[in-house]
Amino acid sequence: DTAVSQTPKYLVTQMGNDKSIKCEQNLGHDTMYWYKQDSKKFLKIMFSYNNKELIINETVPNRFSPKSPDKAHLNLHINSLELGDSAVYFCASSHPTGRETQYFGPGTRLLVL
Amino acid sequence: GQSLEQPSEVTAVEGAIVQMNCTYQTSGFYGLSWYQQHDGGAPTFLSYNALDGLEETGRFSSFLSRSDSYGYLLLQELQMKDSASYFCAVENQGGKLIFGQGTELSVKP
Numbered sequence: 001d002t003a004v005s006q007t008p009k010y011l012v013t014q015m016g017n018d019k020s021i022k023c024e025q026n027l028g029h030d031t032m033y034w035y036k037q038d039s040k041k042f043l044k045i046m047f048s049y050n051n052k053e054l055i056i057n058e059t060v061p062n063r064f065s066p067k068s069p070d071k072a073h074l075n076l077h078i079n080s081l082e083l084g085d086s087a088v089y090f091c092a093s094s095h096p097t098g099r100e101t102q103y104f105g106p107g108t109r110l111l112v113l
Numbered sequence: 114g115q116s117l118e119q120p121s122e123v124t125a126v127e128g129a130i131v132q133m134n135c136t137y138q139t140s141g142f143y144g145l146s147w148y149q150q151h152d153g154g155a156p157t158f159l160s161y162n163a164l165d166g167l168e169e170t171g172r173f174s175s176f177l178s179r180s181d182s183y184g185y186l187l188l189q190e191l192q193m194k195d196s197a198s199y200f201c202a203v204e205n206q207g208g209k210l211i212f213g214q215g216t217e218l219s220v221k222p
Contacts, residue, residue: 041198043156043212056209090155100146100163100204104155 003027004105006091012111013081021076021108023091032074033092033102034066049074050096081112115139117201117213124219125191133186133199133216141206145177145184151197196220
């Protein structure tokens with residue numbers, strides 16, 4: 001009965017590798033997001049999709065590519081991982097008219113060595 | 114530019130009342146949200162103010178003054194489990210939720 005789920009929960013990998021994080025929500029929301037939280041707990045939006053359409057694309061390196069196969073799923077693929085990509089990545093979802101109330105997944109802790 | 118300012122940390126004792134402030138500067142403003150995040154956990158929505166005034170939900174209250182670009186979260190009857198980071202967030206014209214740096218609340222016995 002999990003609302004927003006992410007896999008994997010932990011990801012340890014070498015620089016230069018390519019990795020993906022998956023997110024699924026069963027809340028029936030149309031809007032999904034990816035956030036990055038750094039070591040100082042600063043939470044910053046990366047992307048937002050509404051019903052499979054990209055609506056927010058922050059200044060993020062193009063090594064990061066989101067993909068939404070349907071409105072319940074939003075995946076994040078990262079190419080050529082760098083040390084600075086180490087962070088916690090959160091997926092979230094909301095109603096399009098209720099963006100102030102977002103439901104976050106448990107996070108994916110990425111460590112690039 | 115867009116920015117939100119919160120005190121970095123606050124300490125209080127069990128049973129007390131604590132107020133955590135947030136001032137913001139943003140292009141377009143729809144409302145102020147508050148989120149709680151325990152160590153190792155995910156941010157969890159607490160409250161939202163679109164209009165001036167106080168919103169109360171149990172032990173938690175949130176206040177907004179749009180003219181002062183200021184809000185606060187008030188926690189009453191503090192419990193140890195309230196120790197967490199508290200983030201204010203503003204939704205701007207672009208539909209983005211911009212988060213503050215968060216206030217780390219430590220509740221002592």
